[in-house]
Amino acid sequence: MNDERPHPLTVHPPTPNHSFLAVDLTDGAAAAGLVDRAVELLPGGRLDVVVNNAGGGLIGQQFGAAESAPGAKAAAYDAVFNLDVKAVFLITDAAVRHLTPTRGIIINLSSVAGQRPMGGLAPYCAAKAAVDMLTKTAALELAGRGIRVNAIAPATVETDFHRAAGSLPCSTGAVAYHVSHHRCTRHPTLQPLQA
Amino acid sequence: MTEAFAKAYYAASCATHPIGRVGRPHDISAMALFLADESKSGTWGGLPRGGALQFLPPHFARRLAHTRCAGFMTGSIVVIDGGRLLTASTAPQLAAPFAAPTPAPAAT
Numbered sequence: 001m002n003d004e005r006p007h008p009l010t011v012h013p014p015t016p017n018h019s020f021l022a023v024d025l026t027d028g029a030a031a032a033g034l035v036d037r038a039v040e041l042l043p044g045g046r047l048d049v050v051v052n053n054a055g056g057g058l059i060g061q062q063f064g065a066a067e068s069a070p071g072a073k074a075a076a077y078d079a080v081f082n083l084d085v086k087a088v089f090l091i092t093d094a095a096v097r098h099l100t101p102t103r104g105i106i107i108n109l110s111s112v113a114g115q116r117p118m119g120g121l122a123p124y125c126a127a128k129a130a131v132d133m134l135t136k137t138a139a140l141e142l143a144g145r146g147i148r149v150n151a152i153a154p155a156t157v158e159t160d161f162h163r164a165a166g167s168l169p170c171s172t173g174a175v176a177y178h179v180s181h182h183r184c185t186r187h188p189t190l191q192p193l194q195a
Numbered sequence: 196m197t198e199a200f201a202k203a204y205y206a207a208s209c210a211t212h213p214i215g216r217v218g219r220p221h222d223i224s225a226m227a228l229f230l231a232d233e234s235k236s237g238t239w240g241g242l243p244r245g246g247a248l249q250f251l252p253p254h255f256a257r258r259l260a261h262t263r264c265a266g267f268m269t270g271s272i273v274v275i276d277g278g279r280l281l282t283a284s285t286a287p288q289l290a291a292p293f294a295a296p297t298p299a300p301a302a303t
Contacts, residue, residue, distance in 0.1 A: 049231045107230050109223075112276050116283040132272050139270030148269035150230050155276030156208045157218035 025054050025087035026079060035094035047098035052088045052108045052131075056080070056161070057124030077123045084127035085134070092138050096147065103146035108135050110151040128153075213278030226275055230265050 019041040025031045039047050058076045067073055088108055095106065113121060114128030132151055139149040208217045274280060 051227060105231060107227050110272060112274060112280050112283065114272075115274075116280060135272065136270045143269055148230075148266070150265075150268055150270070151272045152223055152226050152230070153272050153274045153276065154218055154223050155212060155279030156205065157220060157223060158205055159220055 025091075026082040028082070028086055028090055031087040032090040032094050035091055035098065039098050045098075046102055047095065048102050048104045050091065050095045050099065050104070050106045052091055052106065054087065055084045055109060055111075055127075057084075057113070057121055057127075059120050061122050061124075062120050063122065080123040080127050081130075084124070085130045088131055088134055092134065092149070096142065096145070099142075099147045100145045105147065106135075106138065106142075106149040108149070108151040110135070110153040112153050112155045114153060211279060211282055212276070213281055216277065218275065218277060222275055222277075226273055230268065230273070 019038075021034065021038055021041070023030050023034045025034070035047075035050075039045050058080055061073070061076055092106055095104075098104070099106070108131050110131045111124075111128040113125045114130075114132045117125055132153070135149050135151040142149060205217050209215055212218075
């Protein structure tokens, strides 16, 4: 993590159909506050869909390997879990009250790494397994409100993800670009997010 | 990983994905759009104006308006992996791409 990241909740110039908020999701308070801030930008303050797409992993996390610096392993674990799990948990929690009136949905981006172990990726694999269970728990709790919660578990996909995998935080925003690519070109401020 | 490493990793990964290639963002975003189907009506046509349908080309949106939706799906983990899990192994040689020590991140 560097100290030059933009201030949380920086508002980028909106396109006709899109608004962008740059938020450091490893910051729990910022993640929790993101939903309310985003809803203010939506037409009519109506929230229909939440996609928890941001995520990342750190390679080289073998058990028993020497630490490169004191506390490095704990820091790596926290970096991965704060982004991949804690942010999903907090955003889901904050989104419920907005999704209830619209009977909206939540989509979490998981990974096949949540179902199969991969050497050197223990924090990432464990985090994605946690995302799967967050998905199921939220689905159980929120079904009564008409909110559906599902996860997508990709294998390897060509995105900025792998170029950034050695240096959290990173973003897998490519999917978001493609969901909206008929109305929105790739937004310059969202190019490989090193915020 | 560097860009060169990523490219080499993608090339090598074709062999571990039975379909013979790695995924592209569209492979995943298509499922996101499917899941974003509106629950009220049970059809894509139930999506509110300004909802996910606005991102689709008009002919595709019209077709989906008559398609049954994902309104009965919740708590599902949808695997889209080109068959990767069919061949996934914890054999050491498959762990190699991720096992290389890298500089630790700065303390958070």
